[in-house]
Each structure stands twice: as structure tokens, then as C-alpha cells.
Amino acid sequence: MRRGANVAALAAGKRVLLEGAQGVMLDVDHGTYPFVTSSNAVAGAAAVGSGIAPRAIGRVVGIAKAYTTRVGSGPFPTELTDALGDRLRVDGDEYGTNTRRPRRCGWFDAVVVRHAVATCGVDALALTKLDVLTGLDPLRVCVAYELDGRRRDTVPVTVRAWERARPVYEELPGWRESLTGARSLADLPANARRYVERLVALVEAPLALLSIGPQRDETIRIGDVF
Numbered sequence: 001m002r003r004g005a006n007v008a009a010l011a012a013g014k015r016v017l018l019e020g021a022q023g024v025m026l027d028v029d030h031g032t033y034p035f036v037t038s039s040n041a042v043a044g045a046a047a048v049g050s051g052i053a054p055r056a057i058g059r060v061v062g063i064a065k066a067y068t069t070r071v072g073s074g075p076f077p078t079e080l081t082d083a084l085g086d087r088l089r090v091d092g093d094e095y096g097t098n099t100r101r102p103r104r105c106g107w108f109d110a111v112v113v114r115h116a117v118a119t120c121g122v123d124a125l126a127l128t129k130l131d132v133l134t135g136l137d138p139l140r141v142c143v144a145y146e147l148d149g150r151r152r153d154t155v156p157v158t159v160r161a162w163e164r165a166r167p168v169y170e171e172l173p174g175w176r177e178s179l180t181g182a183r184s185l186a187d188l189p190a191n192a193r194r195y196v197e198r199l200v201a202l203v204e205a206p207l208a209l210l211s212i213g214p215q216r217d218e219t220i221r222i223g224d225v226f
Contacts, residue, residue, distance in 0.1 A: 007051060015226065032074045032075050071103050208221070
């Protein structure tokens, strides 16, 4: 939609949906510089790119996977470079859509996601690919970093600090039951539900959508999305 059309649509009382194309950690100002893209990827940049006023943005929905991935070089404290990382890549089809470039895969990094939530003012979270973790036990979640002998709950601000950051993990029990057919949180295996609830608590954003498979009917709607 053209920029002028965005403004006109809002003036007519219509809803406008803006979609981001990059992750927050690739933001030129708030990401893992210099391993970033050339522009701002945070939610606030949507107003600049679309030509609408910042106050017109009424709700921000953040999207995160149930594990963490990254494309290309750059810091990745929870990266798995073993067979388990390969399994996540294959089961999650973690390859570039056009280039088929393999993505780096690792355990869920709550520090990074919490940073994204705070930076973007996320109102609700859409958690995807929970089904990819089925059969893994135990599951690990990065809840903080250890940097120079001290625990920190926020992301480092320099390249050298990122290099020294080590993940502090919390282990959670996995599940082996299939998630196919679940249409509510109550339908999930108990351990899958506990895992989701723990992630939501760690990143400090309420859950609105939960994806348990690639099909349209495999998305559980928990709350008001828009």
C-alpha cells in the first residue's frame, strides 16, 4: 500500500496492518552491531516506513520461535553446533526462503526476546514452531548471561562483551506426545504447556498466538491479536 493510501485508510476508519521483515537483533541501532542490517527493524520504524504518525500504531504483536535462530555471522550465545542443532534445522525447515541458506539454531534465548519486547513495546506475543521441540528432553532455556563472573539479565552493548557472554540455562522437561489436533492450551501435553508458560513469563509479554504446525488450523488463538 502506498504511503498516502495508509493515511487515507486510517482517516476512513479502516485498519492497516504493517509487517516487519527483519528481527530486532538485526536493527542497525538496537541489534548486535556490526552484524546488522542497514536500517531500523524495531516496531517504531514502522511509522517512518509507512508514512503514518507514531500515535496511529495501536498494537504491536511480536513474533518469536519456540527456539532461537540466526542467519549469518554475529553473536549467538545459545547456538547448538552439534547434532541437536542440525535436528532443529531440519525439523524446523530452517533454511532461507529464497536462498535456502541454512540458519543457525539454538535454545530459546529469553534475554534476546525480552530485549526485543521492551525495545518494540510488544503488546502480545506470537510463539511459533512449538511442534519442532517435540521429542527433545530435557529442554533448555537461556534465562540470563554470565559476563565476567557476573549475572546479567540484559543484552551486552559491545562486540567484545557479546563474545564473553555465556548463557545461564534453566532446564525444563520435554514431551513426546504429538501436538497435532490441539486447539487450545488445555489440549497441549502438560510439559508443553509449562514450557510455553515459562517462556511467556520470562519475556514479559502475554501470549496471543501459538503455532503448533505449518497448517492454518494449527495456530491456537489465545487472546485478542489486534
